[in-house]
Amino acid sequence: MADSHGKGGTxxxxxxxxxxxxxxVPDVPGLRPTPDRVRETLFNWLGDRICGMRCLDLFAGSGxxxxxxxxxxxxEIVFVEWHKDAVKxxxxxxxxxxxRDARPRPGMLSKIIPGGTPKITILHSDALRxxxxxxxxPFDMVFLxxxxxxxxxxxxxxxxxxxxxxxxxxxxxLEMRRFSPQPALPAGWAVxxxxxxxxxxxxxxxxxMIA
Numbered sequence: 001m002a003d004s005h006g007k008g009g010t011x012x013x014x015x016x017x018x019x020x021x022x023x024x025v026p027d028v029p030g031l032r033p034t035p036d037r038v039r040e041t042l043f044n045w046l047g048d049r050i051c052g053m054r055c056l057d058l059f060a061g062s063g064x065x066x067x068x069x070x071x072x073x074x075x076e077i078v079f080v081e082w083h084k085d086a087v088k089x090x091x092x093x094x095x096x097x098x099x100r101d102a103r104p105r106p107g108m109l110s111k112i113i114p115g116g117t118p119k120i121t122i123l124h125s126d127a128l129r130x131x132x133x134x135x136x137x138p139f140d141m142v143f144l145x146x147x148x149x150x151x152x153x154x155x156x157x158x159x160x161x162x163x164x165x166x167x168x169x170x171x172x173x174l175e176m177r178r179f180s181p182q183p184a185l186p187a188g189w190a191v192x193x194x195x196x197x198x199x200x201x202x203x204x205x206x207x208x209m210i211a
Contacts, residue, residue, distance in 0.1 A: 009024075009025050010022040010023060010024055010025060011023050011025055011033045011036075011062060011064050012036070013067055013068055013071045014036055014039055014040055014043070014068060015040075015043070015068075015071065015072060016068070016070075016071030016072035016073065017071050017072075017073075018067070018070070018071040018097055018100075019071065021071075021096075021097065021100075023062055023063060023064065023067060023089075023093045024062075024089050024092070024093065025062045025089075026062070026083075026085045026086050026088075026089045027085075028061075028083050028085050028086050030147055031061050031062065031083075031086065032061070032147075032148075033061060033062040033064045034064050034065055034145055034175060034202075035197065035198070035200070037197050038175070038195075038197050038200060038202055039064060039065065039068050041195055041197075041202075042065075042173060042202065042204065043068060043069075043072060045192075045193045045204050046141070046171065046204070048073075049171075050069055050072045050073055050074055050141070051072070051073035051074070052073065052074070052075045053069065053073075053074045053075060053076075053140035053141050054074070054075060054076045054138075054139050054140045054141075055069045055070075055074050055076065055077045055078070055139060055140065055141040055142070055143065056077075056078050056080070056137075056139040056141070056142045056143070056165070057069075057077060057078065057079045057080065057143045058080050058127040058130075058131075058142065058143065058144055058145075058146070058156060059080070059081070059127050059144070059145055059146040059147070059152070059156075060079040060080055060081040060086070060090060060122075060143075061081060061086055061145070062086070062089070062090075063079055063081075063089075063090045063093055063094075065143040065145065065173070066079050066120075066143065067093060067094075067097065069141065069143075070097070070118040070120065074118055074141070075118055075119065076118060076119040076120075076121075077118060077119070077120050077121070078121045078123065078136070078139075079120070079121065079122045079123065080123045080125050080127050080130050081122070081123070081124065081125075081127075082124070082125065082126045082127070084124065087122060087124045090122045091122055094120045094122060098117060098120065127146070127152070127156060128152070128155060128156060128159060131156060131159035131160060131163055131165065132159060132163070135163045135164040135165050136165075137163070137164055137165035137166065137167070138164065138165060138166055138167035138170060139165060139166070139167070139170060140167065140169070140170055140171070141170065141171045141172075141173070142160060142165070142166070142170060142171070142172045142173065143173045144156055144157070144172060144173060144174050144175065145173070145175040148176065148177045148180070149177065149180070153174060153176055153183045154183035154184055157172070157174075157183050157184065157185060157186060158184070158186075160172070160186065161186035161187070166186065169206065170206075171204055171205065171206050172185075172189070172204070172205045172206075173202070173203075173204055174191075174202065174203045174204075174205065175200060175201075175202045176200075176201050176202070177199060177200070177201065178196055178198070178199050178200060178201045179201075180201070182203070185205055189205050189206065190205060190206070191203045191204070191205045192204055192205065192206050
């Protein structure tokens with residue numbers, strides 16, 4: 001979630017159990033949270049499938065994607081972020097969200113997630129080095145939103161494919177600059193949804209079983 005400059009401020013969770021909760025965006029050079037409009041479209045693509053998913057948020061930054069997934073019913077989120085200030089804010093955000101749940105979540109979600117609370121893990125690590133380690137997968141959903149104008153997106157896709165991080169029906173979210181070339185995807189994967197917003201181009205890829 002990075003661009004050429006840091007802005008700080010806050011972003012809001014759009015929907016779900018933590019709807020309207022605001023997350024702090026640290027004043028970190030290059031941090032670029034995924035905009036509301038883009039997140040809304042992505043999670044419309046995913047629909048109810050997000051419920052119960054195990055998600056990996058690489059280059060997590062503000063955690064906008066991972067926390068949105070958790071709010072909408074994901075069972076587990078693993079955040080991977082390198083900048084120490086961003087990690088501190090991820091930890092603070094997770095602590096605030098989990099501890100504001102004084103009671104289990106109601107309805108279907110409490111049946112999917114024991115106690116109604118998702119498992120959240122925050123790792124202070126370089127995303128590519130993390131992917132080079134023994135796989136903690138497979139994950140059901142992977143969010144990839146690295147700094148623009150770098151080869152990190154394609155490298156991360158290759159490492160995900162080589163390291164058993166992906167299941168047969170895993171979704172991969174890709175975010176890049178509007179006119180940048182699309183990275184090579186793992187064999188047998190295809191983009192099922194794509195859109196543009198401002199300077200951003202974003203896409204959702206899936207394995208052929210649910211394409």
